[in-house]
Amino acid sequence: MIGCLFSRASVPAPGISYRRIVARLSLVFIFLIAAKFFGSEETDKAKSVTFAKSSESLRQKSHEVQCPLDYHTERVTFPKCLTGRCGRYVMDEVVRQDEAQHLLRIAQSGLKHGGSSGGASILDLHSGALSFETKFINIYKIADVFTQEDFDVYKRVKNKIHSAIATSFNMQPEALYLTKPTFFSRMNSREAKTVHDEYWHVHIDKETYGSFHYTSLLYLSNYGSDFSGGRFVFVDRAANVTVEPRMGRVSFFTSGSEHPHFVERVESGTRYAITISFTCDPNKAISDPILPSEGQS
Ligand SMILES: O=C(O)CCC(=O)C(=O)O
């Protein structure tokens, strides 16, 4: 069989010229190159544009995108919160460095009591959920880790981000509510052990989490020095658009199908961030976390 194929390849059939073979091979070659560049795997997109570099401090950088159809349908229900504009923002001056450092210490001291066996761990101060090997435990049941000051800083920073979103999207702050899940994340290059470790998949927050209308991310470590890989990537039609995490950097965007995104795999080091989510639906609102009183945990 193999011999047959070889002989067919080396002796052109009558009527097929070498020129034709070269032309066909060229077509195959062009097709392979095109497949590499325009392949369906979004994460392989060759064209990548940096929206925010970790080396630059941005007071504000924004980009407006077209809102999807279902956004306009939902506007009827939440007209004060869905103001007709969809887009993304990066701001480096909303959260102070000392506040970001304080939040990093909260994340580290909480995660000391657990941590995933794979590459992604979370800590949720609202529910107490903490990654532990391949599952989750309630940190409030096992340790008395946090102080009132920790909760005060957390709330102050959340309020600043809430105001920045309300102002940027031109809404009354009362129309926008904190929702769940809102959580610290720690990512590294460890091999995934469960689906919860697979943070690198393209997703849409409104579909993944249900209640989100506005997603915000506060970065607690620096791309390039604390870790490599791990950039945030918007999967736009024309190109992938990256945000490089930077200590204290706030990035926020409307959470619908206009913003598919993923986090690149971390190659080395440790990446810390907080996902703080907001909804327009008062029924999906959550309150600020409070320090569990003695005997309550
Ligand atoms: O940490 C990030 O940069 C993004 C995380 C994310 O996409 C999410 O929590 O839904």
Ligand SMILES: [Fe+2]
């Ligand atoms: Fe997300």
